[in-house]
Amino acid sequence: MSKYFSSKYVSLTPYTPGEQPKEKKYIKLNTNENPYPPCEDVIKKVSEYASSLNLYSDPETTKLVKEICSLYNIDEDEVIFTNGSDEILNFAFMAFCGKEVSAAFPSITYGFYKVFAFLNQVSYQEIPLNKDFSINVNDYIGINKTIFIANPNAPTGLCLKKEDIERILSSNPNNVVIIDEAYIDFAKEESSISLIKKYPNLLVTQTFSKSRSLAGGRLGFGIGNKELIKDLKTIKYSTNPYNINTLTLIAGVATLQNEKYTKANIKKIIDERERVSFELERLGFEVLPSQANFIFAKSSLISGKELYLKLKEKGVLIRHFDQKEISDYNRITIGTKEDNIILLSTIKEILKEVTI
């Protein structure tokens, strides 16, 4: 730290992204990426637009807005695009929290919420989960705080029903409720986007990083009442008006124009999630019923940390969290069928080693 660093950030602890190892090739099941490449059209369009990179990108992301409006049946002033969904989440902390309004989120959830709260000098309450890792909706009724809920939650994969979300929304009319739907496309439960006309305090955030195979493009968005979106645009235009680059913009457009491809990949991933869950349970694992593109599982035969380390040694990367309440578990991204076959056989091998 330099002597010039602002005192307000002196104890700021950044978010730790999943490892992006460069030293060797892994079966990479640690950052919830989609194992399938973007559609052919993305590749074609990106190549076409590269020669226009000397010109600024469209700050209004007009083409993207048009596509998403027709997909979700929303109005043009009800959506904002951002540089990944981390940016929309940070904007929401900036816009809707402050000295007067603190934040609240589950104690086990996306680790970045806490960092954003600290970054924006917002006090926050971490609300414990139930013993089965589900969210206790009653804890969020009328709490007068800006609420952040990942739905499905990470790293548990568990999902709230629409009526539960509505209870939280209607009991907190003076606060914004942010439903972070990074993984919703893999869920049985419905997106909350259909609720934005009914609840002016609802902001739904999503990302192109998971179901839409564009993690490397950095594209996220927020959907909500036009007054909320206007506030978020004030923040965007005061921070980085050209936050979406030309190639990501056109990749996003091409992706939305090929929903069939996205849907087919989602189906493959869900099918594999069910198969891997079943196989792990046969190996004695306890597997949470996931509605995301990852599973959260523990074995009584080996600690979470040890399994993570042994898998890494054998070339399979999964995610382990040191946080005490979940340190027995690991979060495993669902890869291709081929990836998952190797994952499962490697786990079998490790279990044999530790039980001999």
Add this chain to the structure above:
Amino acid sequence: MSKYFSSKYVSLTPYTPGEQPKEKKYIKLNTNENPYPPCEDVIKKVSEYASSLNLYSDPETTKLVKEICSLYNIDEDEVIFTNGSDEILNFAFMAFCGKEVSAAFPSITYGFYKVFAFLNQVSYQEIPLNKDFSINVNDYIGINKTIFIANPNAPTGLCLKKEDIERILSSNPNNVVIIDEAYIDFAKEESSISLIKKYPNLLVTQTFSKSRSLAGGRLGFGIGNKELIKDLKTIKYSTNPYNINTLTLIAGVATLQNEKYTKANIKKIIDERERVSFELERLGFEVLPSQANFIFAKSSLISGKELYLKLKEKGVLIRHFDQKEISDYNRITIGTKEDNIILLSTIKEILKEVTI
């Protein structure tokens, strides 16, 4: 504005980017873009990497860091890449200003500094320019503020000499001095990058948007003492660790590997800048001696606003600022020779119309 918007942003006025008109095709000389496309290698590499967009980008931007270090002869921990140079400038306001430390910058300069100051609740001093629009270095000696200087300055195009920068740096050892070199590659004066080992309080920022033909890719960077860079990385990893997308990263690498192409374009632009300046002077314009890829000029025959509007009507877009002290002037980006020929002939036409 919604009733949920944080009180601290209620009077936040966003930056106004230059027009990006979609209704008709203009000769676009209003946002200081490079008129030449990125090099062939950029287009090739972008096409190659598009199929890997399902994977996250490298948060450490390792390949880019390697290239820039060899180009500028700096160490790996002396540079940070950002989503355009607006992001590094905002990070600098966040990291090096605060309640205890206010900011200072010229009263006529890049309009975003003021917005960043407001966004970060930082008080600031706007220091008037000399009558000839040059920066009075004495005004910045030992002022105990975090100083932001665009060098060359915008929209004037005027540039400080290295020894002037050194006077400011050495007289403000307890404050960071940010030299925003968005346009330095078009200047006779030298970059301040060579000073970072001597002054631990120097942060130099640059962008790939101007000389490097990647405005649409959104790529900027900061170079400075490793302690400063560490602070800025703490901000980055607490805001948006994956701020650089995969395609921009590889486009940046390919650009840096083709410095000859960049240099050749810079030369063409400088040559045209001198020619256009000369021609405008022949038409009676007063033209500031620009060291950037734009010129700042006024005519006694027509007001700045009127010339801007008439050129727009005739299909040529330049930038006019309403700010009182400079409202007689217009900022004109240097385009290709063909663009500039049309610009000059259209101006002649307009001058004829108004003087008949």
